Amino acid sequence: KQWYQRRVRGELYSRLARGIEAGGKSVKDASGKDFMLDPKYGYIHSCPTNLGTGMRASVHVDLPGWTAEGLTALQARCEELKLQPRGTRGESGGQTGITYDISNKHRLGYSEVELVQCMIDGVNTLYEEDLKLQKKHGL
DSSP states (O other), X not given: OHHHHHHHHHHHHHHHHHHHHHHHHXXXXXXXXXXXXXXXXXXXXXXXXXXXXXXXXXXXXXXXHHHHHOHHHHHHHHHHTTEEEEETTBTTSOOOXXXXXXXXXXXXXXXXXXXXXXXXXXXXXXXXXXHHHHHXXXX
16 A cells, blocks of 8 residues: 555656646746746745745545534644645635535645645545544434
8 A cells, every 4th residue: 555655646746746847847938937936035936925936736536424413613733734625716706516626725835745745645535534523413
């Protein structure tokens, strides 16, 4: 199981890195400019909370058990796991249904690997807990 998890994590990180490179190439092709990179602070962009690696790793996941338990309970649990729950419409789009966008909460002071691993571990925990909550709520 561990070798499989390492392989999947490596594949996910590789896909993410390729996506970021493609985004950078698209910006360069359209504007002739690269992303602004500071050697000390990392990539500079409009949101100061993302200074540093600026990596926000996220996944959309269905959590019917947590939905039944309530958004306040999910938010509190995500805080404990250093995660941030959002609706699938983005930061201010609100929540609809049982699908959440779950991401790492922190952006500063951690490596990309640590941030992605935090998100993966936290989502795995939420999923396992969700299965128990589904039984609790008869779902």
